Every structure is written in C-alpha cells, then in structure tokens.
Amino acid sequence: MNTKNFTVSGKIIWLSSLALGLLVAIPKLAERHFNGYETVVNSAVTFVFALFVWYYNILTLPKYTARDIVKGFSPIRLVKSLALGIAVMFLLACLQQLLIDQLDFGPAMLMIEARGVLVNICFYMFIHYLYQNYLHQKIGIELERAKMDNLAAQYELLKQQVNPHFLFNSLNTLKYMVENKDDHSVDFILKLSDFYRFTLESRKLDMIPLSEELNILDAYTFLLKARFEEGIDITINIDPAHYTSYIPPFTLQLLIENCIKHNIVSLDRPLHIRLYSDKDNIVVENHIQLKRTKESSTGMGLENINQRYLHLLNKTIGIHPTDSLFTIKLPVVYEYRHH
Template sequence: MKKKTFKISHKVIWLSSFFLGILTSVPKIAEHRFNLYEALVDSTVTFLFAVLIWYYNVMTLPAYSSRDVASGFSIMRLVKGLFFGILLMFILACLQQLLLSSINFGPIMLMFEVRGILVNITFYMFLNLLYQNYQNQQVGIELERTKSDNLGAQYELLKQQVNPHFLFNSLNTLKYMVESNDKHSVEFILKLSDFYRFTLESRKHDLIRLSEELDILTAYLFLLKARFEEGIDLTVAIDKRYHQSLIPPFTLQLLVENCIKHNVVSLDKPLHIKLYTEGDFIVVENKAQPKRIPETSTGIGLENINQRYSHLLNKEIVIAKGDTHFSIKLPIIHEDYHH
C-alpha cells in the first residue's frame, strides 16, 4: 500500500530556528559588556543547529502506512538523534571557536552541548506530538473511506445476489418443470429456497467458511443445471484442508455467474468451469468461448470482489486472460491471519 509522508512547512522550520537564535542572544545583550559580533556568531550557530536538527528529525520520522500505525515514539530514534545533535553541536562549537578565538571555550563547551540536547529533545517531542496527531487524522480518513467503500460494495453485492434475471429464469424453469411433471421439481424448489436462505444469512457476514461457500455454489449449480442441463459443467478440486479457510460470501457464485454472462452456454458447446487451488490461491477457470454479441459489462462484479479482498486482506485478486482460458485467482484467507 502506498505510504504517505508527514511534512513540516519549511517556513515553520526556518522561522522557529531564527527565533531560537535570537532568543539565545538575549543573555549576551543583558551583559554589561555587550559585544555585537559575539552575539551574532552565537545566534548564527544556534540557528544553524536548530535548522539541521529540524530536518534530521523530520527525515527520520517513519512514513505513515495503514499497516504500521503504531510506530509513534521511539527511544532508539531519540538516542540516535541525541548522538547526532551532540556531534553536530561539537562541530559548530569548534567553528565558533575559530571565529571567536579570543574566548576560552573549554569551560563553556559543556553549556553548548547541554543547550543542544535540550533543543534536540524539545524538537523531537514536538514533532512526535504533531506526528501522532497526523496519524490519528489519517486513520480517521481511512476508516471513513473504508466505511463508505464497504457500504457501496455491500449494496452492489446485494443487488447481484438477488439478481432479478436469475430469479425470473429460475421461476420460468420451475414453471416448465411443474408443467412437464418433472420429478426434480420439488428438489428444485428446495434448492432455490436454500439459495435465497443462504443469501439472507450470509450477507450479514464479511467472511464465511469456504465449506459454506461451496454449499451455496452447489445449490446455485443445481438451479443452473435445471436450466442449461449438460450445457454447463463445474469441476471442484479443492483440498479439504482448505475448507475451513475463509472467503467473502457469494464470491464463487458471482464468478460462476460472470462466466455464464460472458460465454456461450449450450448443449452443443458446453461451458466447462474448474475450481481448484494453486499455491495460496483458489482459482476459478473457464474455457474462453465468448458470445458473438457480448453483453454489456460494467465491471462492477469483479471490482466488487476485488474491493472486499483489498479491505479484508490488503491483497488483490489476480485476473489472467488467455486465448483459450480465463481465470480468477482468489487469495486464500486463513483464520489465523484474519484473527
């Protein structure tokens, strides 16, 4: 995920450093024997030290990312900053001694180092206060964006789950089966009832067991078989050890529906769909046999699935288009990963 950088205005850095330099010259002005040159050199050294410490602390702040929010206060970063400040103040004090060679810097070197440490700690604490506030704002923004995206995704998912065309086709199929005294009519009604019961129950959850999702797919496939007969074939080859993994509800059903939407399904040209595992992915693959007049596609279905995987797992689905086959790879969600 793209990281966002925390920034401090250059104007704030330079103006605050200038003000600090002026502030350190106040004791010089109060002295009985005021020396303008000494005050200017002292202020300039403090100004340079403050500017460099500002930029060092800003550059060493960790970049914000949603997966590493609690980076906050770091003792190790503070210790490194203090060592850098002590070394920097020593170098600047030596430079000041070259400019003011008439002054004995031995006794007051400690005072410069103490001043540097105090300035360093003050800047570090102030920056971390601003940084924590920035983090809180970013978390709030991301939560609102995620909430908005999830609401939109759930709405689109619900619309697709209760597809009026699918319901219309299922009822027409049922009508034909009843009129022809088909012995599978009762089973068809039960499977249709199961499918919509699954719809009502599963839409309340972000994730369900893969075994439950396969039950939904079995009921859905039975309804499709009643309509297309041998025109559609689904092969499921998923190791049982993955049945307790998690998956967003109705993901497999939507992908199978997507296959039917974009491919020819007939007895002369049956549509073969394979469902299997490959590495750490569940793969839904179909033989590419596109319709002569393709249906209008908004891309909402695949984008809906991709959004849910992005929000829940911080991963994306993989879409592979070939000359003869089309496949979708879904990252397997293990329970210990998702907690």
C-alpha cells in the same frame, strides 16, 4: 518542508529557529557590558543549529506503511540525533571561537553543547508529537476509505445476489417445469428458497466457511442445471482440507455467474467450469467460448471480489486469461494467523 507525505511548514521551521536564536540573546542584552557582536554570533550559532535539528529529524522519520503504522517513540533515533547534534554543535562552537577570540573555549563549548542537547531533545519530542498526530490522522482517513470501499463492495454484491434477471429466469424455468409437470419442480422451489435464504443470512458477513459457500453453490448449481440442463457442466474437486478455510460469501456464485454471462451456454456447446484446489488457492476455471453479442457489463464483478480480498486480507485474486481458458485463483484464508 515535505518528506514522505509528512508536511511541516517552512515558515514554522525558520521562524521557530529564529525565535530560539533571539531567545538566547536575551541574557546577553541584560549584561552590564553588552557586546553586540558576540550576541549576534551566539544567536546565529543557535539559529543554525535549530535549523539543522529540524531538517535532520524530519528527513530521518520512518517511512509510513500500512503494515507498520505506528512505531512509537524510538530511543535509537533519539540517541543518533543527539550524537550527530553534539558533533555539529562542537563544529559550531569551534567556529564561534574563531569569530570571538576572547571567549574561554572550555566553558563556552560546554555551555553550547548543553544548549544543543536541550534543543535537540525538545525539538525531537515536538517533531515526534507532530508525526504521531499525522499518523493517526492518516490511519483515520484510510480506515474511513476502507469502510467506504467495503460498503460499496457490499452494495454491489447485494445487487448481484438479488439480480432481477436471475430471479426472472428462475421463475420462468419454474413455470416451464410446472407446466410440463416436471417431477423436480418441488426440488427446484426448495433450492430457490435455500439460495435466497443463504442470501439473507450471509449478506452481513464478511467471511463464511468454504463449506457453507459450497452449500450455497450447490443450490445455485441445481437452479442452473434445471435451466440449462446438459448445457452447463460444473465440476467441483476442492481439497476437503480447505473446507474449514474462509471465503467472502457468494464469491464462487458470482464467478460462475460471470462465466455464464460472457460465454455460450447451450446443448451443442456445453460450458465446462471447474473448481479445484491448487496449493494455497481455490481455482475457478472455464473454457472460453465467448458470445457473439456481448452483454452489457459494468466490469464490477471481478473488481468487486478483488476489492473485498484486498480490504479483508490485503491480498489480491489472480486473474489468468489465455486463448482457451479463463482462470481465477482465490487465496485460501484461514481463521488463525499462523496458517
């Protein structure tokens, strides 16, 4: 039988019920005045009741959810199962009385009800034990899957952080600045050094304060301005109250890199990128001016960020494209649950 992904073999259910029915027949076989008909009816009643207990308790198991993984032992469910079991056993006792007239209904009914309660409790505890094992296995599988997803996301992030194209372009820009004796050459070297120092310090962290992420972005923006000059305009207007919130490292840098990758950046057509607060979201927004020749893309940039938010917070980022704007909304994350 399969319910809510929890599986118990039908052979186990039917064979265990049959074995219980045969077990009940053993005392009858030892009696001096053995009555085969009465023994068969008595065993059949126990067999039917055991089947009922199996299927009822499996069908009423709580649904598995990631947020409410293990509810533990439920006295309420046990009481409901016992109450319904007593009612079903009473009906089976009445049926047994109809089939075997010579039985004294009072003592026979009491014995059957006591047997039913015992069977119900034993089966409930056994099913509960199987279900708890199932939950623990499912939790273990999901944890391993989450670890693998997180490792894959970190690997993809690391590859993008030390993007050889970005380093190549930065070194070319530096070469151009040195050849032209640009006064900002030293500042460029310092910012490039800061950026890669941030990369080494933050790559092992799941979350960093937004204030630190903005420091990374400041170094990255300086490098971009040195390369594109007035061809790129990045405006940051984030509420200072959000500076103490948390964000996966290099998220903003990756989003801006994604904007540059897909849009024209030139002095004639400057790319405008805005970062601002919108209630409980950090918004990254750019005007759409797509390149005529699209660069090769794996489609992993936004998916990588989305998977990290899903893994760490069980939330997803908002992606809102229009004809003129491309908007990404990142949920604001605080350290404490009550936020």
